[in-house]
Amino acid sequence: MTSLLNQTLDPLADALRVSGYRQQLLAANIANADTPNYKAVDIPFAKTLQAVQAGQGMGFTMETDQTRQFTTAPGSLALASFVQYQRGSAVGLDGNSVDMNQEQSDFAQNGVRYQADVTFVTGTIKSLLSAITGITQ
Numbered sequence: 001m002t003s004l005l006n007q008t009l010d011p012l013a014d015a016l017r018v019s020g021y022r023q024q025l026l027a028a029n030i031a032n033a034d035t036p037n038y039k040a041v042d043i044p045f046a047k048t049l050q051a052v053q054a055g056q057g058m059g060f061t062m063e064t065d066q067t068r069q070f071t072t073a074p075g076s077l078a079l080a081s082f083v084q085y086q087r088g089s090a091v092g093l094d095g096n097s098v099d100m101n102q103e104q105s106d107f108a109q110n111g112v113r114y115q116a117d118v119t120f121v122t123g124t125i126k127s128l129l130s131a132i133t134g135i136t137q
Contacts, residue, residue, distance in 0.1 A: 005128070012121045014052045018045060019114040021079045026107045029086075029098050037095035040086040040103065045110075048082040 022043050032038040089097045130136050 008124055008128070009121070011053060012117060012124065015049060015117045016114065016121065018043070018049045018052055018079065019110055019117060022048075022110050023107070023114060025083065026103055026110060029103045030100070030107065033096065033098040033100055033103070035096060038098060039096075040089055040098045041083050042086050042106070043079065043082045043084065045113075048079065051082070052079075 022045060025041055025043065029038075029040045029042075086097065089099045089102065091097045
């Protein structure tokens with residue numbers, strides 16, 4: 001049985017994780033706009049978020065060589081398993097499929113989504129803190 005705190009924060013944390021990963025993919029696409037034969041990639045946000053929240057997907061572990069390094073939680077989801085090549089973009093003569101206008105638009109839109117999720121997490125934490133301490137901020 002999960003706690004009320006986990007039920008409140010886990011969906012927001014999942015949304016942040018998926019948005020952050022998508023932002024990395026979009027940034028890589030933009031960075032490789034002039035790389036010959038580079039194929040633009042993305043993840044379907046809604047489908048990926050649904051799978052993360054359902055606990056589906058392939059788990060992975062991160063190897064570390066010191067105890068101070070971060071480790072992944074057992075059974076964590078490999079977001080990389082949801083990466084797909086983008087469809088519908090014209091492929092240039094050099095084999096590159098990055099459409100800079102689309103990538104920049106997606107990057108900005110995803111950034112707004114990420115910021116909204118951060119705002120929701122912050123608001124939720126402030127509400128919980130207010131409920132615990134009785135002090136409103």
